[in-house]
Amino acid sequence: MGVSRINDVGGMEGFLAVVEEPDEPPFHADWEAHLHAMNALLIRQGVYNRDEFRDALERMAPAVYLTASYYERWYCAITTLLVEKGVLTAAEVAGNGHGAADA
Amino acid sequence: MSGHHPSAPIAGQVRHIENLLEQRGVIAPGEIDHRIDALLAGGSPLNGARIVARAWTDPAFRDRLLADANTAIRELELSMGGGEELRLKVIANGPGEHHVVVCTLCSCYPTTLLGPSPTWYKSDAYRARVVRDPRGVLGDFDLELPADTRITVWDASAESRYMVLPRRPEGTDALTETELAALVTRNGLIGTALV
Known part of the structure; x- marks a missing residue:
């Protein structure tokens, strides 16, 4: 085993209480469900595999990892792999930026 | 977070x-x-509740479930999903014995069977703390276990997923399997609730 990565939080000190959300829905926004489905399909098509996806999550920069929400991490890992696998370019991924322009 | x-x-x-x-x-x-439709229609804690209720009412099924969950749940027309099937292990709570599931590295969970996991399960706080201080974390869920209860924490992986079989509550002898299933919660299947 190498040096542990930021995802390896088991036993790490300093976290606060676990907070449960009452009646939590399966997804909090449509885009979360879309990312979930997109990832499953990309793995099924063989664009990348499950281990590569985990690896892409786990090598996120610690500061980004710790401040991103769960599905924001997924967005980061999926787009990282799409670029690395040559499916999209970094410029294409960044193309839309923040959503305002495509109205 | x-x-x-x-x-x-x-x-x-x-x-x-x-x-x-x-x-x-x-x-x-x-x-x-x-x-998305398939995911929301297929995976639900209700599936886990059905498995638990069957195990409470059919001891032979319970034995098969604990020995080989992937095969046993097919009796209820459930599965861990197509493609490369992930291994499911069901662990039973008992007198003085309580189990809790976590994925310290990420968020591994029987999603195709139980639906997406709750956000707290994926939180860094839960993943970090439950392996070091399970009683403290169970306290966050208002679950206080007797001091002599042994707590075992199971760390899921990409290949192996876990589900807890809670203890059947006292005074439920007259209930049907369907009524029993209605008692089971998602947190009970993860181990952060008694049932």
Whole structure:
């Protein structure tokens, strides 16, 4: 085993209480469900595999990892792999930026 | 950490990626919607509740479930999903014996069977703390176990997923299997509730 990565939080000190959300829905926004489905399909098509996806999550920069929400991490890992696998370019991924322009 | 970041910008980014993948023919139009529908229709804690109620009422099924969960749940027409089937292990609470499931590295969970996991299960706080201080974490869920109860924490992995079989509550002898299933909660299946 190498040096542990930021995802390896088991036993790490300093976290606060676990907070449960009452009646939590399966997804909090449509885009979360879309990312979930997109990832499953990309793995099924063989664009990348499950281990590569985990690896892409786990090598996120610690500061980004710790401040991103769960599905924001997924967005980061999926787009990282799409670029690395040559499916999209970094410029294409960044193309839309923040959503305002495509109205 | 909260899951409630402002979501408008990322919603646009996700739509943008999805459009590109459809344009390139990597993903067929409508395929993502189908997949979401299938996920929401197929995976639910109700599936876990049905398994638990059957195990409470049928000791032979309980034995088969604990020995080989992937095979046993097919008796209820359930499965861990197609493709490369992930291993499911069911662990039974008993007198003086309590089990809790976590995925310290990420968020591994029997999603195809139970639906998406709750946000707290995926939180860094839960993953970090439950292996070091399970009683403290169970306290966050208002679950106080007797001091002599042994707590075992199971760390899920990409290949192995876990589900807890809670103890059948006292005074439920007269209930039907369907009524028993209605007592079982998602947290009970993870181990952060008694049932």
